Amino acid sequence: MSGTFGDTTTTDEILDGVSLRGKRILVTGASAGLGVETARALAAHGAHVVGAARDLDKAERATRVVREQAANGGSLDLVQLDLADLASVRACADALVADGRRFDVVIANAGVMATPKGTTADGFETQFGTNHLGHFVLVNRIASLINAGGRLVNLSSAGHRFADVDLDDPNFEHTPYAEFVAYGRSKTANILFAVEFDRRHKERGIRATAVHPGGIHTELARHMTQEAMDALITSINETQAAAGGVPFRFKTIPQGAATSVWAAIVAAPEEVGGRYCEDCHVAELVEGEGLRGGVRPYALDPDHARALWAKSEEMVGERF
Template sequence: MTRLFGAESTTDDVLDGVDLSGKRILVTGASAGLGVETARALAARGAQVVGAVRDLDKGRRASAQVRDQAANGGGLELVQLDLASLASVRACADALNADGRPFDVIIANAGVMACPQGKTADGFETQFGTNHLGHFVLVNRIAALLKPGGRLVNLSSAGHRYADVDLDDPNFDHTPYAEFVAYGRSKTANILFAVEFDRRHKERGVRATAVHPGGIRTELARHMTEEATDALIESINAGQLAAGLPPFTYKTVPQGAATSVWAAIVAAPEEIGGGYCEDCHVAEIVHGQGLRGGVQAYALDPEHAKALWAKSEEMVSERF
């Protein structure tokens, strides 16, 4: 009988009794927050985790607990990856391909949120370029390393409800910049990328999904002031109240990372493939405003996903 998990489940709850010996898993952003916890939980069950981090020194310090708790042959190695630079992304992918060892799972966890307007090294709007295009190039370049039966898990967010992608103006060249609109576009892109990647790879047994971890206090919110955070929570609670739902509460980091490892390891592949997950279950399509649960239909539209894929290839000057 399938065990049921929910919003309060932790990584240890989800992986209780699971043996990951012999599994090899890539986790981006393994130097803080959810990435460290995801790596810890996997290595503690025997997985060989490859943590991709922008700052190797920070990664070594932050991941000491991962190495300390690794068991049953599990372990952690770090590789350098700056998602805001396609040169770094391509160098990381080249190194992984040259190494040649396959992966059972890729968890595209790294990202930025609500940052001031800026550009990546390649001139892309920071959030779209980092959260989506960096992962788009990395994952596609190493896609052949994913074993049949493997999975891709993209970290998205309920923030996808702020905005659909804008394929006519992805870099805000003609649109007034707003931090959360840019964040919403990038998080919608994370879902649409999973939808199209799943379509392209499911015939060989590789499935892809996107997940919302929940609201967690991590470094991700470092660009937000206390006033901005309070205003965001007020707006969320207004939507919750209108829907007859309880007020927003923060998750712990182990609770936040639980949906990632559930989708990567525990959930049935046919259940999560091409979908969007939250609180350790596949979310339903919902309509209306506010940051309540569920997923917006535009984020799962297969034709929209194909169009984003084509636009992304155009932007990075590379076809996959």
């Protein structure tokens, strides 16, 4: 069935005929864009969705459509989560563990992109701290709640091809800061986290994967100027033309969220476990330059993934 899906497939097409009644799914970043659409599609097919968001007032407004379209027993609850503050992350995780209800899927959707140089509440570089370390602590603290046979889906990006992680200088203390290098590091970390989480939990039938949603007009790009966006698209198109590919086009939000839903619900677990997916299929390894299609080998390297895990534990002061 997955062979019929591609870059224009929408969330509703992925879930056509699928009942998620009785499934409980956590989606972070449920206050805008892909997070809201992911929650909407899941709840519309019967899932009980727990949406995590930093700004609950904003999330309440943004997710009205989720509640309006929930069907077949689907529902939505919201919880407060600021991934840039580990006190908030731990409080959220502790509350979920104390509640005790289990999850079938965790979709680590929230994130920031190309932010100015800055730090999280705990002193980590903003993008690495928010996109990776916040989710690293949250997911590991609630890992015992994930049902056997469950899944973790980490939202990564083709932007992982901007940079590998730097385990010697994750906070740019000795390296000149560049917005997209920092973004690339954090998105590579999202993939490597999935690789190692998958290795550690697959004996319980829990599989982890990372996905690239595609280029979509969402709040994620709020730190980019129009000039920077135009330059990025020009660069992508030049690479595409050189490879004989088609020009870049933005996806709609339902198309962008489709790969997350596909990897979480429809794809075979052994197909996506420990892998990187795009356009509703598992991506191929690539070595060349450019941002269109494929995954860099360093992002799937198991030794690299274990080293990142150890470094992440050291940075957050917890062992998992």
